[in-house]
Amino acid sequence: MKRSVPDPPPETSPKDKPADEPLRDxxxxxxxxxxxxxGEQPTAPDELRFxxxxxxxxxxxxxxxVADLLRCASVTAYQCGDHLKGADxxxxxxxxxxxxxxxxxxxxxxxxxxxxxx
Numbered sequence: 001m002k003r004s005v006p007d008p009p010p011e012t013s014p015k016d017k018p019a020d021e022p023l024r025d026x027x028x029x030x031x032x033x034x035x036x037x038x039g040e041q042p043t044a045p046d047e048l049r050f051x052x053x054x055x056x057x058x059x060x061x062x063x064x065x066v067a068d069l070l071r072c073a074s075v076t077a078y079q080c081g082d083h084l085k086g087a088d089x090x091x092x093x094x095x096x097x098x099x100x101x102x103x104x105x106x107x108x109x110x111x112x113x114x115x116x117x118x
Contacts, residue, residue: 070103
């Protein structure tokens with residue numbers, strides 16, 4: 001009697017894998033062990049972040065910076081949308097609209113912060 005044997009999974013060559021994959025695997029392993037031992041959700045390690053914010057930055061300064069970033073992103077989206085047509089234009093203006101909503105919420109939180117302090 002012949003048995004059907006499934007094909008083994010294709011072998012991947014080492015050149016197909018990114019160079020930082022072992023680092024990611026090790027990092028994931030350490031986070032899993034920390035979670036298992038402490039029960040607390042660990043934060044992402046600093047070496048995997050693109051940007052780090054100084055601990056000296058106040059909440060208000062952070063909010064003001066976010067408002068500036070959202071303003072810049074909004075202007076960029078609006079300018080890009082001006083040069084497009086059809087569905088692409090609608091998509092970029094949808095993004096612009098979401099950025100404007102986020103900026104309005106950040107601006108309002110800054111106003112509320114000012115009311116608390118004043």
